[in-house]
Amino acid sequence: MNGLDFAAPAALALVLLAIPLAVAARRRPVPLPVSTLAPLAGARPGWRLRFSRALPALRILAVVLLAIAVAGPRRGDARTLVPGEGIDIVISLDLSSSMLARFGDSNRLTVTKDVVREFIRSRENDRVGLVVFQQDALPLSPPSTDYAALDRMVADLDSGLLPDGTGIGVGLAAALSMLQESTAASRIVILLTDGEHNAPSIRPEDAAALAAALKIRVYTIGIVSESPGERAREIDEDLLREIAAQTGGRYFAASDPGQLADVYDEISSLERSRITREAFDDYDYFAPWFAGAGAALLALELLLAGTLLRRLPA
Incomplete structure (x- = not known):
């Protein structure tokens, strides 16, 4: 206690x-003037x-x-603060063909997979789920503590599992469906993309409204180019900021592998700090x-x- x-x-x-x-x-009452106290000398107070x-x-x-x-x-x-009652996380990853663009010494998808695998390996008691999306979304694993299985699953990911495109709305909605029955103290979605929503499916704004209604925080990560001109053409950062702000999360931009690793570390720190505070509510x-x-x-x-x-x- x-x-x-x-x-x-x-x-x-x-x-x-x-x-x-x-x-x-402690103040004594003002004494009354009397001629003599002799008759009361032997009297005891009642x-x-x-x-x-x-x-x-x-x-x-x-x-x-x-x-x-x-x-x-x-x-x-x-x-x-009972182990296992902490954070339920669903990682929603963009597998569109643009994720094969060069990023550092490799490509965006390979670097993202390495960072996500390290993020999963660093979990303790948190349950982690996995969703991938292109034009459609594919739920691969509900929140689980089987980190070894999740690690193998992420390692095997590749672009082309689904029709190509960037369905940010459906990628978020699929992640939310995994968390809506969760009773964890903290429920979050980490959605990563490098493009603009262009799929004829669920609107990202509608999915964000659903996340806000379910009280599920969404952290959005944009894989961006270092060139401001290319960055503006490739990714809708305003949308990602809006999704995060509406749900109580944050938007992060990463233009190199080191920044991406730092983003996942910061998200982990933010949620761990939050759950520690909430534990004494x-x-x-x-x-x-x-x-x-x-x-x-x-x-x-x-x-x-x-x-x-x-x-x-x-």
Whole structure:
């Protein structure tokens, strides 16, 4: 279990309100002038008088308890960090013929496969699924922790498995269908392409709206040319940015193999950080108990002051 903390720790300053109450309680009442105290010399204070002196303590304790309640005492449950309940990831890869263009010392598809395989090998407990797309989409594996099988699957990928084209919308929709029943704390799609949507199928905007409705984040990656002119002609970066922004993800551009590897590392870091924060969203809140106890003490003080410990008029 995580330790006790406060949702609004600054509110604990309200405890200082108990100080003037304590000072007031220590002040002695102004004595009444009497001719002599001799007749009372041997008298002992009655039980009402003794208990009435404790009434201010009830009010002080009530103020302390109410201040703690306002600060929102809570305890997070670290048991939500159970292995296997972390991230469900579906990788959606463009296999269109343009992915065979030169990229570094190899081509875009070969470099992408190497980076994706390394990304898969670095997983711990996260489930990973795989979708490929050209004009149509082909789901190859639902989210799984069989990383060895996924590695072999990615290694065997090649362009030409489907009719050529770039169906970004159908590639995203196929990935979403794998995740819609997932109960993982974090569900994401990593979609990589090097071109513009040109397939007569699902519109990317419609697929992005579905992802947003399902609360599935989409990270989009564009394999781009270093030349700004070629980059503008080859890929619709505005669309990829829009998809990512609409779903709470991010768009990344990679113009060389090193950048592409960095992109996957950053996505991994972002999601790991996010799931660590979300793991402590499951709290036990104790404010009602403190508030109830404080209110009960105030009510008790008022009840006693008005009945058993009521001061008689002089």
